[in-house]
Amino acid sequence: MTPNLDKKPYLIDAVIGNSRFLASLLKTGRLVRFWWPHVDFPQHADTIRSGIRMAGTDARTTWFDSAEDGWSHESGYVPRTNIYAVRASSPRYPLEVRSELYAVPGEDVLVFDYRLTNTGADPVSFSFYFYSSIAATESPFYHTTQFHPQADALVHYRHRYYFSVSSANVCTRYQACHAWEAANSGELNGDNVQMASDGALEWAFRDVAPGQTVNLTVYLAAGDRLEPSLAALEKAKASGAAALRERTARYWHAFVDSASPCPIGREDVRELYERSVLTMKLMSDEQTGSIIAAPEFDEHFSRCGGYAYCWGRDAAFITTALDKAGLMELSTRFYEWTLTAQDADGAWQQRHYHDGSLAPNWGLQIDEGSSILWGMHQHYLALPESERESFLRLVWDAVLRGAEFLVRSIDPDNGLPAASRDLWEEREGQHTYSSAAVFAGLKAAASFAALRGETELAAKWNGVADTIARQITSLCWNEEKGAFYRGVTLTVNKSEYEQAAQAGLPVSSIVDAKGYSRYRLAYDPIVDVSLLGVSVPFAVVPPEHSQAVRTADAVEKELTVAGVGGIKRYENDSYIGGNPWILTTLWLAQYRACSGRVDEARKLLDWAVRHRTYAGLLPEQVDRHTGETAWVVPLTWSHAMFILTVHLIAEASAADASASQAAQMLQ
Secondary structure (H helix, E strand, O other): OOOOOOOOOOOOOEEEEOOOOEEEEOOOOOEEEEEOOOOOOOEOEEEEEEEEEEOOOOOOOEOOOOOHHHOEEEEEEOOOOOOEEEEEEOOOOOEEEEEEEEEOOOOOEEEEEEEEEEOOOOOEEEEEEEEEEEOHHHOOOOOEEEEEOOOOEEEEEEOOEEEEEEEOOOOOEEEEOOOHHHHHHOOOOOOOEEOOOEEEEEEEEEEEOOOOEEEEEEEEEEEOOHHHHHHHHHHHHHHOHHHHHHHHHHHHHHHHHHOOOOOOOOHHHHHHHHHHHHHHHHOEOOOOOOEOOOOOOOOOOOOOOOOOOEEHHHHHHHHHHHHHOOOHHHHHHHHHHHHHHOOOOOOOOOEEOOOOOEOOOOOOOHHHHHHHHHHHHHHHHHOOHHHHHHHHHHHHHHHHHHHHHHHHOEOOOOOOEOOEEOOOOOOEEEEHHHHHHHHHHHHHHHHHHHHOOOHHHHHHHHHHHHHHHHHHHHOOEEOOOOEEOOEEEEEEOHHHHHHHHHOOOOEEEEEOOOOOEEEEEEEEOOOEHHHHHHOOOOOOOOOOOHHHHHHHHHHHHHHEOOOOOOEEOEOOOOHHHOOEEHHHHHHHHHHHHHOOOHHHHHHHHHHHHHOOOOOOOOOOEEOOOOOOEEOOOOOHHHHHHHHHHHHHHHHHHHHHHHHHHHHHHHO
C-alpha cells in the first residue's frame, strides 16, 4: 500500500532545478513534485520519502522528511545557489540528519545528499530507506519498476521516461513494487520487477560511534531510454557527491556574478534580488527558452486553472527584469521561443506549453500578444548595439503579423481593441489595461518598422495607437471615481444586466448568429491595480499626468488591505479570499518611483521584502488576516516585479541626487 497521493500540498517551500529538471520541496526536504525534461510538463513524482529504522527494535521506520515522530527542521538555500539544505532532528532518536538537495547543471540528475550523525552517548545501528513512487507523466497506468543488479539501482519507467535510483553505497536490500508497507516494517522482499510505480532501497549502517557521521548520497537519473538513464546514474556515481556539489555551487555563483549587481545596497534587498535572479533561471526552460509562471501546484485544478504554462504577458515583464539584471541571453531565448507560439493570423493566445502548443485557456487575451511586442522592443533597447540588428531581423516577421492582428482587432465603433478576457482571466470586455497594452504593442511595432525604413507601416501603427490613447483618456475616464474605468462594454449575465438597467445604468444587448443573447454594461467602474499600467509601464500617459496621479491615489485608497497592508488586485476581489499580492504592491511602488515619490516606493518595496518566505522566495499572495504566505510559491512575475522595482527606485534616487546636486551648484 502506497501513501495517500491524492492531496499534494498547494504551498511548497523551495524549488531546485537546472532548467531541465525542476522540483518542488517542503521545508522538511521532502520532494513532492519534479518535472523533466522540461520545467512545465510532464510531472513525474508520486511519492518520494526518506527515513531511518533503528536496529534491534520493533519500531517502524521513521520518515524524517516529515514532522511526525518529533522531527523538527531547519532549512534554507545555501547562499547564492539553488542548493537546498535541511537539518532534521528529533528528541526520540539519537540521530541528526543533514541533507542537501539539488540538480546538477547540465546533467539529468537530482542529488539527495545525506549526512547522518550519532548525537547519542552510545553506538547506534540503523537502516536508511529511500522510497520512490514515480508515476511518469502523472499517469496511474502502465508503469514498471525493476531492480538492475549490475547498476545496484531501481529503475522506474513508462514509455520514454526512465528514472534510475541508486547510491555509490551498495544497497543492503531492495523491493520493486508495492514497497511502502515493506519499507515501514523493514521487510523489503527482494522482488526485482513488477508492473507498478514504486519501490524502495535500504542501506544498513552498523555501530556508528557517538559523534560519528556517515554519508549516503542517493541519485535520481533520468533518460528517454534505459541506457541514457543508467549512463547518467553511473556518471554521477563516478563523479561523487563532493565534486557534483562543488560543480553545482560554482555554477550558481557564476550565474549570480554574471548578473548586474543589485543597485540598492541593503543586505536584505540584495539577498532577495539574487534569489529572484536564481529563481527566474529555474523557471526558464533550457531547451526551448520558454518561461513558466510558476511550478504547478494544483494538478486537479480544484482552485486554479494551472500555473505551469508560459503566459506572454508575464514573460514580457520577466524578460524586461532579466534585461535590467543583465541576463539578456535568457530574454533572447524567450523571444526566439515566441516565434513557435504565434498563430497563423498573428495572434498569441493566452498561454502555451514549452513547445509552443496551445495550453488550456479561456479564450483570447489581447494583452498577451501585445505585451510580447512591447517586450520585444524593451529587449531590443537593452541589447548592445552590435546585437540589435540581428534581433530585429529575427523577430520582424512576427512583429509584422502581430501588429496587423492588433489593427484588425480594433472595434470600429469606439476605436478600442475588441472585447477579450482581462489580464486576471475573469471577465470579458474592452478592458482599459488591455487597451493600454495594445497601444504599447503597436508603438513598439511602429518603432521597429521605422528602424527598417517601413515608414508607411510605422505611420499606420502609430495612428491606430494614438486613437487608442485618445479613447482611453476620454471614453475610459471615470471622473466620479477619479480613476480610469476598468473597461467598457463589460459582458455580464442576464441578472446583472437587469439590475443595472433598473438602476438606470447604461446597458446594451445583442443577439449573436446562433440566437444567443449577450448582455453588456457600458462601463466597468471597479478600481483595479492594473489601471496603473496605463502609465507604468505602457506610457499611454506619463506618470505625472493628472489622470495617472488620481488613478494611483484611488488604487492606494481603495485597494490597500487593512491591517496586514499591501495592495489587492481590485475592489471586492474574492479569489483565494481577496488577499494582497506581491506584484500588485510592487506595481504601485513602481508608479510611485516613476512619479518621484521615492520614499513611498521604498515603503512598498519593504513590504514585499518583509513578506518573502523564510527561504527567500516571493509568493503570489499574502494572507489578508495573518500576513503569512498564500497560494503560489514562487511566482516568477513577483520576482520580476521586485527586480524592476529595485531598479526604478535606484534610478529615481539617482535622478533626485543629481537634481539636488545641480540645485546646490546654482546657489
